[in-house]
Amino acid sequence: MTLVCYQPSVPGAWQGRNDGNDPDLLRWHQLIQPADISRGPLPAVPAGKKGIAFLGFSCDEGVRRNGGRTGAAAGPEALRKACSSFPVHFEGHVLADAGNIVCEGPQLEMAQEALSATVSHILQAGYLPVVLGGGHEVAFGHERGISRHYKDEVVGVINFDAHFDLREPGVEGASSGTGFWQIAQERKKAGQPFHYLALGIQQNSNTPRLFHTAAELGADYLPASLFQQKYHDQLVGAIRSFIQRNDRIYLTTCLDVFAAPYAPGVSATAYNGLVPDALFLDCFRTVLRTGKLAGADFAELNPSLDHDNRTAKLAASLVFETVMNYFLRQGD
Template sequence: MTLVCYQPPATDGWQGRVDGQEPGLLRWHQVIQPVNLERRPLPALASGQKGIAFLGFASDEGVRRNKGRTGAVEGPVALRKACSNFPVHFSGHVLADAGTIACEGHQLEMAQDALAATVNHILEAGYMPVLFGGGHEITYGHEKGIRQFFGEQAQTGIINFDAHFDLREPDEHGASSGTGFWQIAQDRQAAKMPFHYLALGIQQHSNTPKLFETAEQFGADHLPASLFQQKYHDQLIGAIQAFIQRTDHIYLTTCLDVFAAPHAPGVSATAYNGLVPDALFLDCFRTVLRSGKLAGTDIAELNPSLDQDQRTAKLAASLVFEIVMNYFTR
């Protein structure tokens, strides 16, 4: 298979502590299977076996165009490192590293097309794509790959944990990390497909009135960050479940700038009053993971150059752990 912008898994991408080779002592770096997609396909899955394929998206060109602080291009490397020492609490399933799609120079659109083709390839192999960003420009290529796989008749919903709508129209510089969902809406409108979009954690002070108007015009749903309080638990869960019920599949994307700055300092745009990754957030996150409809998911905006004590990388890794455990043990 010939892939554009493709980098095979690094030989030293997964390293960590070794307590032994017994099943009860294994860690992710000991069981993950690096796969160079240009040389061989993902391992065939046996009946009843599940597979997850990690795929990096090394890009912050969209962040640069969006006038943000660059550095998220190094996110996939940092996230792999943060995940390496996780203990293996599953058996009989396949955890694979499918490499990285890298934005070369300023060729963001080329990289997004390559990402879409690779996501489609992962889904065709029967694997769940779990993508490591990279800026939130990851969303356009990821969703496009899911759309290519399921076709125009599928009711695929998008759930985005984010402080921002990312519904800006592209300017003279082209697409950016803030335009992904506007682009998806345009593509779906052209294909006469519905645009099912739920944004969770929206901050009023981080979005212009124009963006709220655009969300309304597109029929997008959103729940503000201020609603993420324990007293609104049932309302939050109910809204997420109601959205999921209207769809056949869910694409879940998490922009790390949705979290409060003490928990996620390593992002382009920090939020002093963002979400707290507590039991309430996890209930909402797990509601999506346990829906049985997840088609693909990604973590965006991890910027190691701005991180402190690897707090953001560790938070991102904990979300990946939740994704893997809920998928393999569901």
């Protein structure tokens, strides 16, 4: 597979605690299978098993264009390190590392197209793509790859985010704030519905025009203020209702949806963001357990702004949830 902007996973990307090589002592870094997909396809997943392929998106050009604080290009490396020592609570399933899509300078559009092609390749090989960002410009390329693969199915987008990211591209083009507007335009051109659910939206982080754009495009959203235990059934019910309308789900989590003490390492911190508690996890797991998940990513991790690796550890815990629910869910 010939790819621009592609780099295989670097040696030593996965390192962590080693308690031994017995099956009940293994950790992710001992199990991960690096793959250079520029030299050949991903190895086949064993019959009756499942595979997840991690893919880094080393890019924050979209954040720069959006006027944010850059540094998220280093996010994939930090997230791999934070995941390395997780224990292996599954047997026979495959964790692969498909390398990185790297944005060189201002070549954001080229990197997004490379991401799209690589995601399609991962899906074609039978793996679930889990993309490690990178700025939230990851959304357009990732979703595009999913939609190209599932071209005859309705793909719904679920975005945990403080922001709609429905801006129209500016003078420099696309940015980390335009991804879902771009997806909506592609849907319109293809004569397909645009199904978008944003969870955790902050009124103080979105202009009236963005709320108007969301209404015009038929987007659904649940504000951050609704994430209280007394609204549990309403939240979960709305998520389940949205999922039922779609054949496949693309799940993206912008880490700036969380309150600053839990996620300081992002471009735009939120003092009153979501708390990653049992309520949030119920909502997150509701998406993971549908059997419709077509891809997941984690965006805006900026290690240069992170304190005590809090944001990386939070993102890693969500990666762990994604892996465990995908591998161990029955009935797929």
